[in-house]
């Protein structure tokens with residue numbers, strides 16, 4: 001279960017995202033509503049697959065994480081499409097770690 005875990009960055013083990021904010025758009029990559037805080041990521045203007053997107057990088061070590069798009073469904077507004085290989089999930093209760 002990822003319902004109460006925190007996604008840590010594999011690059012530098014900084015906390016990035018709460019798994020409660022994860023949702024599935026069917027694009028094959030995990031999507032998130034928001035990062036754990038504004039200090040976790042840096043934003044860089046980018047062009048991705050013909051859609052204007054913003055590149056998301058790790059604020060700590062500048063590793064590429066994914067992109068943020070403004071086309072999220074319903075009232076979410078924006079979605080963070082994060083490469084799952086950049087993440088590991090740590091369950092806050094059991095401490096169990098799941099990659100991806």
Ligand SMILES: [Zn+2]
Pocket residue numbers: 009011012013014058059060061062063
């Ligand atoms: Zn990092």
